[in-house]
Amino acid sequence: MTISRRTLLGAGAGLGAGMLSACGSNTGRGSGGSGGVRLAQWYHQYGEPGTEQAVERYAAAYGKAHVTVQWRPGNYDQQTAAALLTDSGPDVFEVNGPSLDQIQGGQVEDLTALLDGVRDDFNPAVLAPKTYRGKVYGIPQTIDMQMLYYRRSMLRDAGVRAPRTLDELVAAARTLTSSKVKGLFLGNDGGAGVLGGTPLYAAGLSLVTDDGKAGFDDPAAARTLGKLHRLYADKSLLLGAPADWSDPSALLQGLTAMQWSGLWALPQVQKELGDDFGVLPFPADGPAGRPAVPVGAYGAAVSARSRHKEAAKEYVKWLWVERTDDQEDFALGYGFHIPARISLARRAGKLKSGAAADAVRFATEHGHAQPLLWTPAAQAAYQDALSRIIKDGASPEGELRGVVRKVSAELERVRHTS
């Protein structure tokens, strides 16, 4: 028998994984014996130092159950998706969702009752994608948003004003591009991944309409997405940077004059560039257009397989509804996020001036969260098409026709699932 190296490695890895999972099979979920209720709570790995200690501190302060925090590096979405299929998953977990399939599959608990009396205080843009048929399945923890950062000095030297329309952005990126510096950085894939539906919202369209249809079956969509190809064809885009869009390094190292990145990058940009930067929403395009920024929130959810569902819900309510001080600490003490509670966002001192205040304004006035009905299959089809439009110069009309077909089929599927 011939064993290829990869088979051997695979077998080794399999064994290793088996042993690791054997070692790690203590998921923190206790036996629930005499010592009171034990809950396991999962977080994905936040990059900012102090966050892990903070969430452990919050959990330790809870009196009614013993909560064990698990900090999970790696592909968190895959890990939770797999864990929810088993009995050894978490009781309480944060999730970039929950997804529609998780809700329809009955994998997460209905948390509507937890928000009694305070539902209006949660930012409606990020609460909406966690709400299905009026019921809430995740309590938003903090809001993240993305925007366009630009170097004031570079724009001034090139005689370019901060772009207010997509056409101005295309022109500015071209003018700012030289042999050493590129005009704009939208991620190493040319923007197909990170922009997503943002250009559509900037054209006055949407991913999914309120009545559950594809929201970009419109000539304006093709027109707007075609302009993104212009950026690529002009060679104004930075591609293949060592750090991708989520990291502000490309902007800080002077590889690009403008960069799309997250609010989380703001403290670092501020520290390194001082006043030499500004922020913008994705600029409007066309007569019906308006600026747009994507917003999203990790939400706290309760697994339907938890053995202590009521206790888990009570804990979620305590931490993510009642403990407003902890919520504010979590949002602004380590990384840089907007609190999901409107009242907290208003009173946060760090968000009252400068670029941070701009960001909060963009999120409030121009924020769009990915709709719950926008399934991963729809996203994959759209992203493939966007990549072909941007990089291959594929016809936007033709590509979008295919996506509309696929997305309509997906919307049909989820409508028929209970």
Place this chain on the structure above:
Amino acid sequence: MRRGRTFWFWVFVGPFAAGLALFTYVPLLWSVGLSFFDAHNTVTPTRFVGLDNYTAMLRDGAFTGSLRTFLVFTAFIVPVTFALSLALALMVNRVRRARAFFRSVFFLPAACSYVVAALIWKMSLFNGVRFGLANTVLGWFGADPVAWLSTTDPPWYWLVIVTVRLWLQAGFYMILFLAGLQRIDPVLYEAAAVDGARPGWTVLRNITLPQLRGTSVAVALLLVINAFQAFDEFYNLLSNAQGYPPYARPPLVYLYYTALGQGQNLGLGSAGAVLLALIIAIVTVGQARWLRLGRSEADG
């Protein structure tokens, strides 16, 4: 005595067989089962959908496109890796001094992780900015930096993928060829020399290559299977937090996004995996028959 032998057979083989059954055959059959169900976010589905997942997968342009891409990729990478590793083996076999040194040097990359190599290729050798190694070299000749992994026209990303794959794999197959070369009876070469065959091309074609037949067949088979199972270096070179671009996407990477991650369409993903396994099986069996694997040299 006989009972004792049976007992010891199971003591030694049993744990392995149990592991194989539990961790390989059960999941395999389970996956085949899942492929006939609507299995969104569940491994115990209840809604039987017959062959729907298979028709959906075969009608999915992204999946069939990736199969086509990988047929082309296989047709290219298999002969190239084969030729390169054979050439390395012949050279290393001929050197008189420091043979062990050269053998180790060429074999060493095989010990490197695909992930690590992919990251080095992506971040330092072939990054898109002016201080990447490849772009620095281009810069000496006054050329503009190239975004190797992001440019689709011309498709520079294949250069990155093919070089990292060759670097990682050639050494391993070189060792297989070396083992084959060392099994060739030197008497054959001596006889050829007596008969007046000049060393070089004639000897290579008439003695070395026919004698390496068994090794060559095995290497070709392994290379084909490896090409269809491509995942690691592709995923690490081209994926980002938002997904994977629609080019150079191996079938396994596509299935990974369909079945795992947020997709969690395990039925559809399983159907694709079964289709892929069938293709690999057909190609391998066909190739083995064609190359007459397993027959001894004398039969041929």
